[in-house]
Amino acid sequence: MARYLDVHPENPQPRSISQVVAMLRDDAVIAYPTDSCYALGTRIENHAGADRIRQIRHLDDKHHFTLVCADFAQLGQLVVLDNSAFRAIKAATPGPYTFILPATPEVPRRLAHAKKRSVGVRITEHPVAQAILRELGEPLLSSTLLMPGSEWPMTEGWQIKEELDAVLDAVVDAGDCGTEPTTVVDWTEGAPEVVRVGAGDPDRF
Incomplete structure (x- = not known):
């Protein structure tokens, strides 16, 4: 059974955040x-957790998770x-x-393309x-909560x-946060290519 935490969307209660972490x-x-819909998350090193997320969303082992970071310094260690x-x-984040x-x-080899x-x-x-990210002190392995x-x-x-009570450990409820996923920008070839238009304005890239 999933623990249910009702958290204030702008001023989250420290005790609730500590429980989640x-x-x-x-x-x-x-x-x-x-800021672009609910997501599923677990620690990067939690192999079983990654498998559980794949099972919940019916994804294969080729699915690419997103690493959600607290700040630019954390992001810079990963890419x-x-x-x-x-x-x-830097200008577009957070x-x-x-x-x-x-x-x-x-980045663990199993998480990279x-x-x-x-x-x-x-x-x-x-x-x-x-x-959550600041108190955890490390990025979250994450995937959009799209069933x-x-x-x-x-x-x-x-x-x-x-709906997911039996397969999650906790639900952090902070009210409605939208249904549109992130805008995805591929920068692997040295120049930005918008590969999915979502909540972020793609025109800046």
Whole structure:
């Protein structure tokens, strides 16, 4: 049964955040809000957690997770940035964008694209996600909470709790945070290519 935490969307209660982080450190899989819909998350080193997320969403082992970071310093440890990418991504974060970039050795091989050795990273602006990430002190392995056969991600915490109670460890409910996923920008070839238009304005790239 999933633990249900009703968290203030702008001023999350420290006690609730500490409870979520303690569960993550104990290899929990959680549903949590971002600035572009709810997501599933677990620690990067939690192999079983990654498998559980794949099972929940009916994904194969080729699915590419996003590494959600607290800040630009954390993001910079995971991906290789040239000067133009550095400036453009710094200006666009935090925000509803996912950037696909060459991975550094810090990224476990199993999480990087097999051929390109790239990985998707983002810095979310949502105060609750930010609070979790800051206290956790490391990025979250994450995937949009889009269920098989659904056109839109799940948006209501109570609904997530009701439908996924048996397969999640915690649901962090901070109210509606939208249904539009991130805009995805691929920077692996040295120049930005928008590969999915979502909540972030693609025109800046």
